[in-house]
Amino acid sequence: MTTSDIQDLGTLLYEVRDRVAVITLNRPDRMNTLGSTMKPDLARAFFELARNDEQVRAVLITGSGDKAFCAGADIKERATDVVRGTEYFVRQKATHELFRNIEEFEKPVIAAINGVALGGGLEIALCCDLRIAASHARFGLPEIKLGVIPAAGGTQRLPRLVGEARAKELILTADLVDAETALRYGLVSRVVPQAELMTASLELSQRIAQHPPLAVRFAKRAINRGMQTDLDSGLEYERYAAAMIVDSEDRIEGMRAFVEKREPQFKGR
Numbered sequence: 001m002t003t004s005d006i007q008d009l010g011t012l013l014y015e016v017r018d019r020v021a022v023i024t025l026n027r028p029d030r031m032n033t034l035g036s037t038m039k040p041d042l043a044r045a046f047f048e049l050a051r052n053d054e055q056v057r058a059v060l061i062t063g064s065g066d067k068a069f070c071a072g073a074d075i076k077e078r079a080t081d082v083v084r085g086t087e088y089f090v091r092q093k094a095t096h097e098l099f100r101n102i103e104e105f106e107k108p109v110i111a112a113i114n115g116v117a118l119g120g121g122l123e124i125a126l127c128c129d130l131r132i133a134a135s136h137a138r139f140g141l142p143e144i145k146l147g148v149i150p151a152a153g154g155t156q157r158l159p160r161l162v163g164e165a166r167a168k169e170l171i172l173t174a175d176l177v178d179a180e181t182a183l184r185y186g187l188v189s190r191v192v193p194q195a196e197l198m199t200a201s202l203e204l205s206q207r208i209a210q211h212p213p214l215a216v217r218f219a220k221r222a223i224n225r226g227m228q229t230d231l232d233s234g235l236e237y238e239r240y241a242a243a244m245i246v247d248s249e250d251r252i253e254g255m256r257a258f259v260e261k262r263e264p265q266f267k268g269r
Contacts (some may be wrong), residue, residue: 007049011038013064014045019057019209020202021050028065034120035074046105057209057216059105060201061128063121066194069111069137072119075146095152103127103157104224106217107210108235112201113137114194118176123150126157127154129220131187132201134181134194139187140176160227162186212250212266218242 013024023045025032050056063069065151068197083091101108102124102195111117116138123141125131127237133139149155150171159167162185170177179191194199200256208216226234245251249269257264 003029009041009045011036011041012045014054016056016096017202018206019055020205021053021059022055022202023050023059023061023239024064025062025070025158026064028063028067030074030076031068031071032063032065032070032117033068033074033120034124034144035076039095039098042102046102050107051105055106058107058205058214059109060112060205061109061115061187062198066114066134068121069113069117070117070121070124071116072121072123072142078232086267091150096195099127099153101121105222107213108205108216108220110201110205110208112197113139113188115138116176117149119143119154120152123154123157126161130189132190132192132197132204133182133188134197135179137179137182137188137191138196139179139182140174141171142174142176144172153164198262202215212248212254212264214245214248214250214269218245226241 002018007014008026012026013022015022023042025038027033027035027038037210046059050059068089108130109128111125111131113125113131114137115132115134118138118140119142122139125139130153141154143150143154150158155167155171158170162170163165166185169175177185177187179188182188182234190200190204222234222238222241225237229237248268253266254264
């Protein structure tokens with residue numbers, strides 16, 4: 001396995017392991033909450049480092065320690081804030097844009113959920129393509145308890161993932177669910193013991209990263225578009241996506257390698 005040096009970006013760590021960029025939310029003393037400079041640090045990790053590194057073909061995001069993936073907003077930092085509604089409306093657009101850009105990131109994003117994923121932490125996980133949870137992980141959107149609502153996409157992405165009724169129950173009760181319940185709801189795709197979480201998540205990420213980048217990118221886009229529109233519009237985008245890569249170098253290489261019974265060498269072109 002080839003591994004780059006770990007870069008400390010302030011509130012998170014960044015390294016590359018065999019074509020997978022590993023982003024670790026690194027505020028363990030604050031349950032990896034979304035405070036300080038974490039949002040701009042996330043933007044830098046995704047859109048400066050991972051995007052511009054041609055060797056990176058997938059991104060894995062996790063939290064430091066074994067207690068929290070991310071416990072959401074840092075309430076201690078925000079408790080004394082006095083914000084007008086109009087100011088909040090404008091300011092929250094930046095968070096929506098960041099999370100939307102992570103959701104639409106051209107490389108697959110996998111969340112390795114190593115502990116609690118609450119509030120904004122769960123909303124980050126909802127932006128990822130795949131979610132693997134440690135068996136002790138817990139999930140929830142408890143904002144209602146604080147007199148606010150999940151406002152970083154939780155009211156929109158959670159119903160699309162688990163269905164309207166379950167999303168309303170989780171949001172309106174502020175209840176937390178365990179990993180097995182999250183698996184049953186479809187909130188995560190796999191649950192593994194904590195000791196196996198990073199191994200399983202890296203193995204999945206690297207399996208995806210070995211495939212031709214253009215095909216992976218357009219398959220992800222086609223699924224995302226299809227989930228947000230009607231069937232006919234989704235099929236139209238699928239046809240477009242297939243046409244965009246049918247004459248790519250990677251498609252030709254994949255076909256030749258199959259016929260010649262050898263490992264393909266994909267270049268993302």
